[in-house]
Amino acid sequence: MNARKRRVIQVALQLFLERGYVQTSIQDIIEHAEISKGTFYNYFSSKDDCLIAIIEIGREQTMVKRNELLLGKQRSDINVLIEQIVVGIQLNYNQSLLPLLENVFQSGNHDLKSAMRNYHLREIKWLATRLVDVYGQQLKPFKYDVTMMLFGSLQSFQKMWRAVTQEPFNVAAALTFLFAQLDRIIPHLDDGFMSKEISSYMVQYIAAEHISKEGILTELQELLPLAQKISKESYELTAFLLEELVKDEPNITIIRAILPSFSGTFATTAYTEEAINITSSLWRYLEEKFN
Template structure:
């Protein structure tokens, strides 16, 4: 079953791709989704909020799937990095975000352009850390440069004028990372760095989510949907709700249980609804790691 909010987002997404987001009005979205004006404004205050929700959904799905791979495999394995990078590109293709991003970048909408900029900076910071995981601590001072170079190469190889219909995202990323591997050690040895980490600092007022917020969010979901959940889904949620309140939750067990829960919800009626919950769970666990380091 598709919720009304999801129905609105799907309609908006279709129109943004077909007409462009500047040419799409709230009235167009209402007509496409076959809903009332009141229903639309019950979920979104503006067209921009629709775009932001679409981008945030894609971002959360990407973070969850990447984090699960991070937990289950050796982070220094370049093939895991390739798979993590492919996840983002496949999800963005599924959500048709590439043409939407291009349209936003060339628009005059400051709010949306800032959102795209923030996403780009987050990807640079994530990739620089992952390059350091794969190629070693000695590459730390040039990892930012190489992350920018890698994403730049990927972007240019995806240029609309270049037809790569027979080349998968995985093949493209493998090629780019081979090029990065050929230069990253030499750059580190000669300390040939152009960019600074500070260039990609993200100004945000967001605060880290608290343990109690995560517990409340998961508990509310559980109470609302318990009767519609499978036995293994119920058990996974009950375990997490039992473990989280402890003074020292067993992180290694949570890292095993959360992917099980995520897999159980994949392609279920709860998949989209649980993205925020799962993402917040991973953010909470990662924040504990930061506090201990």
């Protein structure tokens, strides 16, 4: 995604939050982003498509932050999982995405509801996978049951908290309490309620993302001569990622460790967007292939 398209998305999000999604027209976005109608339709087929892009960017940002929190940590560390859940909620809150997404989900728009459903299903799938990381393979037959228990309890606590106090809701404290209860419950689980049904539902609506390694390699090759103009570090990190990814067995640990530095060396440069796209694609590729 180029910088201009990302700028249009940022303008659209701000307008959606200020005026409401329904009340914001494509013409409003065009005027505030200072682009032509042709440019808008080159990027998006509709206003709905623009909002779906906003949802996808939010998901990618959350995924990158969550993966960075795992660097140098054990996947079985419950405190890391709590941090990962919190950072996802905070990112949505900071960008004011939650109210917007809730309104969209309650609307009758089929495409937007489908995009929101996929967003929620991917969150459920991610958390179920991470719960297995923490509690072990014995949880696998019940992973979606436990995931729904955790999600549902957290949402209920949030709603009740807003009703009874004006104080900020402490997500980490609530999760610490809920996981303490799961610690007591999980060893006694011997049957699931609907993990099989949820798993079948997942297959219908969300498939593996199939991020292409060849596509990432092409992007890195195109970035390499540009990186040389930025700094020695930018060039060396880009070259290293290229060298590792072409191997049959790349060093996943090292790739994960240097990704934050790689994207950081391009921050505030003319190639920030290219580095962000590569970083996001690489995290998704690593998650799909090696977790």
